[in-house]
Amino acid sequence: MIYIDPPYNTGKDFVYKDNFKDNIENYKMITGQKTKEGYKATTNTETDGSYHSNWLNMMYPRLKLARNLLTDDGVIFISIDDNEVTNLNKICNEIFGEENFIGDFIRKTKSTTNDAKTGLNYQHEVLLCYGKNKENINLLGGGKDLSRYQNPDNDPNGDWISDNPSAKSGTIENNYFEIINPYTSKKDLPPVGRFWIFSKNTLQQHIDEGRICFKKEHKENERGFIYKRFLKDLKTTQKTLDSLVFTQNEFMNQYATKELKELKLVEYFPYPKGTNLIKTLITHTTNKNDFILDFFSGSATTAHAVMQLNAEDGGNRKYIMIQLPEPCDEKSEAYKAGYKNICEIGKERIRRAGEKIKGDESLPVENREKLDIGFKVFKLDSSNIKEWDSETENLEQSLFDSIDNIKSDRTSLDVLYEILLKYGLELTVSIIEKKNFYSIGGGTLLVNLDKEINMEVIDSICEEYKNLLEIDEEFKTTVVLRDSSFKNDVDKTNAMKKLEQIGIKEIRSI
Structure with missing residues (x-):
């Protein structure tokens, strides 16, 4: 809605x-x-x-x-x-x-x-x-109040309520007539300006079906019969x-x-x-x-x-x-x-x-x-990744600026949620912050966004994946790391190889 x-x-x-x-x-x-x-x-x-x-x-x-x-x-x-x-x-x-x-x-x-x-x-x-x-x-939508429906006389039709048998609409020929109580011989007519909701032709049917039940005592100023509305006849129990x-x-x-x-x-x-x-x-x-x-x-x-x-x-x-x-x-x-x-x-x-x-x-x-009363707040903004300036007059400075390609005023969580968006994950997905990485969606993504990464971080990610494989030997994960966090290409290559050795095939760097 x-x-x-x-x-x-x-x-x-x-x-x-x-x-x-x-x-x-x-x-x-x-x-x-x-x-x-x-x-x-x-x-x-x-x-x-x-x-x-x-x-x-x-x-x-x-x-x-x-x-x-x-x-x-x-x-x-x-x-x-x-x-x-x-x-x-x-x-x-x-x-x-x-x-x-x-x-x-x-x-x-x-x-x-x-x-x-x-x-x-x-x-x-x-x-x-x-x-x-x-x-x-x-x-x-929403259930009707059915508490009034009861069956005090063990009617085979089930629970019922006493309803008004008259309405404002009808005709003199079909819906305005006397109903005689067989026990007391007293007569009932619809109230002034109203008509029975059933006709002369259907009166006996209503009696046979148990919808009209005559009272054995017909008191003054009271109707001589009860008109039953059965719960089973409701078209819906919703409002x-x-x-x-x-x-x-x-x-x-x-x-x-x-x-x-x-x-x-x-x-x-x-x-x-x-x-x-x-x-x-x-x-x-x-x-x-x-x-x-x-x-x-x-x-x-x-x-x-x-x-x-x-x-x-x-x-x-x-x-x-x-x-x-x-x-x-x-x-x-x-x-x-x-x-x-x-x-x-x-x-x-x-x-x-x-x-x-x-x-x-x-x-x-x-x-x-x-009841979950927690909520997350997001603000619309541009990407956390710096754009390459192809029209710059100072190419050398642009190259140095691009070494750290994350904007300086952005936090790790800013970058993390952009990753979720780009991977098509819901923004309400479970995020668990471990010592050296974020575990997203029960381990679907394992993300480290530190400015510096050492082998201890890689080892902790490997250990997490091993734990996930013990639960599901077919489990697949994607590891996302910050490209500029490695001291050199050798460290980066060693980290990639270690992750691949335990079965992590999807490794992305930003």
């Missing part, structure tokens, strides 16, 4: 002007890391002649990528208000296909807007929902996702604000979404091991919701939060508290929410004990 809460384009929002020729530099400019006329992020004012175009140009490529990231049974939910809902619907129809439009939901945001200008009390916003392939989508479910008060902004207040972050982030909203969407669209993505993560409500739901039902869902480090206003309480950009607020929210959930004794102990 993907959930996003993008800027609503109210005339006060930041809209990111992408320059696809140079993503990194543009990224730094628009997030305040660099300044250059025409690229720094500014509010998208309504007086701008490209007011709607700016917003649509930002949204289109992000939604295009979002579609590619969805699984075949995946869905995307987008919160929006009336400023851009019509335009958003059009570009979503183009990207996802009109045939994959699932529906729109109404979320009640507040009780009143106090808008005296128009006299309209505007209390809602819209949640659009599209699927990758609508034929694969099923929004049933449907009602398009108006989010109009309930528990989904209003004030509840989201209350959540931030409990985490002592309420002064630092305005207009958050509540975890109840995201939890409900997750329940109806994912399995317990699925991924949930939010690429306008803001205060990281989605991460909070995923952890909370995992603690409630024992799931192992994972979240991916993406957020440009949009600077906080220097006059804001967030900035004064040390949060220089929105990402810093989101990270702190995840930390505090995780600890709060872990300590919530109302949640099942076994779920809290196994």
Whole structure:
């Protein structure tokens, strides 16, 4: 599932002007890391002649990528208000296909807007929902409360509840008639303005099937029969996702604000979404091991919701939060508290929410004990490897610079994660830091990035591989070493030979 809460384009929002020729530099400019006329992020004012175009140009490529990231049974939910809902619907129809439009939901945001200008009390916003392939989508989710179903009379049909046998719809000819209790001879009619949910022709069938059971005592002002609704007749024991479910008060902004207040972050982030909203969407669209993505993560409500739901039902869902480090206003309480950009607020929210959930004794102990509240933070940047400058006028200096080809301001972990990316490994893969090397993915990669390597390091890598072979004699590993770490070619050759002698065939140097 993907959930996003993008800027609503109210005339006060930041809209990111992408320059696809140079993503990194543009990224730094628009997030305040660099300044250059025409690229720094500014509010998208309504007086701008490209007011709607700016917003649509930002949204289109992000939604295009979002579609590619969805699984075949995946869905995307987008919160929006009336400023851009019509335009958003059009570009979503183009990207996802009109045939994959699932529906729109109404979320009640507040009780009143106090808008005296128009006299309209505007209390809602819209949640659009599209699927990758609508034929694969099923929004049933979360179990219904079946505790009322019981079988006190040992009915052969199984558990049942007493239900209302009347409805507002029907006809006088077919659904409005007397039902006579055979024990008391008293008659029942539907309440005023209502009709029986069965017809005259099907009455006897309902009696024969045990759905209508007559009372032997017919008290005044009581119906003379019980209408049974059997558990076995339920089409599903899961809840449907009602398009108006989010109009309930528990989904209003004030509840989201209350959540931030409990985490002592309420002064630092305005207009958050509540975890109840995201939890409900997750329940109806994912399995317990699925991924949930939010690429306008803001205060990281989605991460909070995923952890909370995992603690409630024992799931192992994972979240991916993406957020440009949009600077906080220097006059804001967030900035004064040390949060220089929105990402810093989101990270702190995840930390505090995780600890709060872990300590919530109302949640099942076994779920809290196994709950993973850890997370990794990555920042987009250029490669850690120096680029060869082919246009330099000082070739000699370039040759000396390339001896150590790792940028001076990068750490071993920076280089390690670039290796993971280039080998196609997940960034959540297990990383164990040994004395002389990193063991990645249970030994799939053995990496040493020290500036100097001696034979002790090589011996420890060989010993690790021997241990892995004892577990699985077919085990294969790749060793990655820093090319400049060897004193000379002889040392490097000896190290390679030693690794090859114990069966390590894949040896890479950077």
